[in-house]
Amino acid sequence: MKQTILRTEDLKAYYVLDLHGTQKVVKAVNEVNLEIRENEVYGIAGESGCGKTTLLKTLFGAIEPPLRLMGGRVLYRANGDELDIISLGSEERRRLRWEFISYVPQGSMSVLNPVLQLKESYQDFLASHASGKTKAEAVEIAKQHTIKLGLPRNILEAYPHQLSGGMRQRVTIALATILKPRVIICDEPTTALDVVVQRGVVQLLKDVQRNLENTIVIVTHDMGVQANIADRVGIMYAGKLVEEALTETIFAAPFHPYTRYLIDSLPRFGDKTTRGSVPGSPPSLSNLPSGCPFHPRCPYALNICAEQMPELVNLALSHKVACWLVGEGVYGKAA
Amino acid sequence: MEKLLEVDRLTKVYSLGSMISRTRITATDHVSFYIKPAEIFALAGESGCGKSTTARMILGFEEPTSGAIIHGSKREVGARKVWFTEGVQAIFQDPFSTFNPLTTVDWYFWETVQNYKLAGSKQAAIALIDQKLRGVGLSYEEFSGKYPNEFSGGQLQRISIARALLTDPTLLIADEPVSMVDASLRMAIVNLFKELREQYGVSVLYITHDLATAYYVSDRIAIMFRGNIVEMGAVEQVLMNPRHPYTRLLRESIPEADPKKRWDKPIILAELEHEEYLRHGCKFAGRCPHVTEICKTVPPPDISIDDVLVKCHLYSDHSVQF
Numbered sequence: 001m002k003q004t005i006l007r008t009e010d011l012k013a014y015y016v017l018d019l020h021g022t023q024k025v026v027k028a029v030n031e032v033n034l035e036i037r038e039n040e041v042y043g044i045a046g047e048s049g050c051g052k053t054t055l056l057k058t059l060f061g062a063i064e065p066p067l068r069l070m071g072g073r074v075l076y077r078a079n080g081d082e083l084d085i086i087s088l089g090s091e092e093r094r095r096l097r098w099e100f101i102s103y104v105p106q107g108s109m110s111v112l113n114p115v116l117q118l119k120e121s122y123q124d125f126l127a128s129h130a131s132g133k134t135k136a137e138a139v140e141i142a143k144q145h146t147i148k149l150g151l152p153r154n155i156l157e158a159y160p161h162q163l164s165g166g167m168r169q170r171v172t173i174a175l176a177t178i179l180k181p182r183v184i185i186c187d188e189p190t191t192a193l194d195v196v197v198q199r200g201v202v203q204l205l206k207d208v209q210r211n212l213e214n215t216i217v218i219v220t221h222d223m224g225v226q227a228n229i230a231d232r233v234g235i236m237y238a239g240k241l242v243e244e245a246l247t248e249t250i251f252a253a254p255f256h257p258y259t260r261y262l263i264d265s266l267p268r269f270g271d272k273t274t275r276g277s278v279p280g281s282p283p284s285l286s287n288l289p290s291g292c293p294f295h296p297r298c299p300y301a302l303n304i305c306a307e308q309m310p311e312l313v314n315l316a317l318s319h320k321v322a323c324w325l326v327g328e329g330v331y332g333k334a335a
Numbered sequence: 336m337e338k339l340l341e342v343d344r345l346t347k348v349y350s351l352g353s354m355i356s357r358t359r360i361t362a363t364d365h366v367s368f369y370i371k372p373a374e375i376f377a378l379a380g381e382s383g384c385g386k387s388t389t390a391r392m393i394l395g396f397e398e399p400t401s402g403a404i405i406h407g408s409k410r411e412v413g414a415r416k417v418w419f420t421e422g423v424q425a426i427f428q429d430p431f432s433t434f435n436p437l438t439t440v441d442w443y444f445w446e447t448v449q450n451y452k453l454a455g456s457k458q459a460a461i462a463l464i465d466q467k468l469r470g471v472g473l474s475y476e477e478f479s480g481k482y483p484n485e486f487s488g489g490q491l492q493r494i495s496i497a498r499a500l501l502t503d504p505t506l507l508i509a510d511e512p513v514s515m516v517d518a519s520l521r522m523a524i525v526n527l528f529k530e531l532r533e534q535y536g537v538s539v540l541y542i543t544h545d546l547a548t549a550y551y552v553s554d555r556i557a558i559m560f561r562g563n564i565v566e567m568g569a570v571e572q573v574l575m576n577p578r579h580p581y582t583r584l585l586r587e588s589i590p591e592a593d594p595k596k597r598w599d600k601p602i603i604l605a606e607l608e609h610e611e612y613l614r615h616g617c618k619f620a621g622r623c624p625h626v627t628e629i630c631k632t633v634p635p636p637d638i639s640i641d642d643v644l645v646k647c648h649l650y651s652d653h654s655v656q657f
């Protein structure tokens with residue numbers, strides 16, 4: 001069994017908004033327990049507004065108002081110690097970032113400074129995180145790194161506007177991996193890219209992971225990308241983790257009704273049979289339904305579903321589900 | 336054969352740069368295709384392939400440099416002509432920017448009813464609006480008086496389709512209608528197109544980069560690359576047995592939702608997009624695994640094999656197999 005590198009305990013992060021005196025609480029991450037191991041790609045999937053991005057921000061310790069941590073811990077195992085990234089001082093957290101954990105934010109093709117050549121962005125980055133290097137050394141490191149990742153030789157001389165979106169995305173990934181971090185957190189790295197370019201980015205992430213033998217946490221709503229890169233997949237719904245299993249299991253034998261809809265609605269080549277989609281619409285995170293948040297849309301809902309949220313339980317080895325239907329005989333025939 | 340809409344050698348050239356260093360980019364280069372009644376025709380390709388430019392020219396938002404758009408017996412079309420928009424309606428990519436956030440969504444319906452004089456009285460108009468909304472799975476009561484932010488993206492997109500259906504169009508032009516909609520709700524929209532075709536005989540020009548939904552919903556498909564249609568034919572033929580090297584690359588690059596079918600081969604990515612547009616021969620020559628000398632200089636001809644049109648030198652001599 002591989003060692004756990006990142007673990008969360010009943011993580012709760014809410015957006016607390018004060019609108020003309022009335023408080024509005026958006027429960028974006030609601031009691032999430034994750035256990036992510038060394039040398040694995042962990043995928044998080046779910047529809048927009050289910051709290052995926054907020055979860056990643058919390059994992060990275062980037063909690064800024066209106067987002068507030070309401071409880072729980074985020075623990076990293078670094079050099080044998082377990083560190084809680086949220087309770088660390090800002091200096092220690094800064095040191096942990098990029099060298100140990102790095103983050104590729106959503107829309108990261110627009111994070112590069114448009115008036116600087118890429119080599120200057122790389123220099124700035126290396127100057128603040130890998131001290132004691134001269135400018136020339138920093139550029140040399142950056143150059144070696146980008147070439148190793150298969151980017152064009154003279155790319156560091158370019159300005160961001162000279163590159164296409166896919167190329168900028170790859171440059172950003174290269175930047176995030178230059179210090180050989182043990183954990184890379186990627187938020188929708190392939191969204192808004194063309195399919196061929198998307199494949200190039202997935203290829204790059206896989207190469208990086210293979211070389212560094214580190215951990216990648218990847219959020220994407222595209223189940224095709226999940227199938228291609230992830231070792232294990234967690235499905236989020238309304239701020240909660242509702243199912244988690246090996247990628248093969250999630251695709252071959254999903255259990256939670258929401259996961260089933262998600263997998264069954266995917267169009268496949270060579271199969272034109274009608275595919276349904278999830279009935280109803282996603283709930284608002286500021287006004288969640290009682291009990292299991294999926295119960296208003298669930299065709300198998302039992303009485304208890306409207307009253308209590310089910311716990312995440314082990315269905316089989318490394319297959320966890322939060323659903324009241326576990327152990328009930330009613331399920332399996334109708335779908 | 337009856338043709339509902341025909342596009343004949345449609346060309347659009349954009350000029351970039353200053354007076355001195357001017358580059359001309361051919362966004363669409365002699366694009367020809369037709370749509371039959373009650374048919375879903377997909378126009379697929381990556382961003383910058385000219386698919387949206389084609390849609391904008393059909394809708395009259397852009398003036399074509401040359402070529403013609405033929406609707407019924409009339410050759411010249413444009414969005415300002417009422418007879419055209421009554422039969423052809425559009426659905427756009429981003430449901431959130433389709434509607435003005437400061438007006439209620441009904442306003443768009445009333446405007447359409449008024450512009451086309453679709454109802455004689457208020458009751459008749461409400462009945463018509465309700466009927467169209469029910470067709471997309473909504474109703475007048477749950478919709479009237481609400482602002483766009485009160486709906487989800489999927490609902491807004493369905494409202495936008497209902498609005499387009501008010502005039503009983505024969506053709507819907509849908510430019511990336513599902514790319515901003517969540518995967519779990521995407522199929523509801525795509526299925527709606529199928530229903531409209533089966534029940535009301537509505538044709539759809541489905542413009543997309545998503546080949547999986549294009550395969551699922553459409554009857555015929557055209558694959559565009561850098562302003563050219565490189566392959567066109569029945570969707571089963573084109574996507575299950577792709578002939579053009581670009582279609583093959585595209586087809587292989589779709590991540591399939593099956594962990595057993597992971598990509599194993601590495602791929603070559605494009606040089607600058609710009610350079611590909613300016614190529615003289617085949618635009619794909621820089622990345623094609625089967626490139627020959629002729630590809631770099633002579634634009635490939637349109638070749639018809641088993642009712643599929645392929646724009647590639649590989650097929651100019653039928654004895655060549657690869």
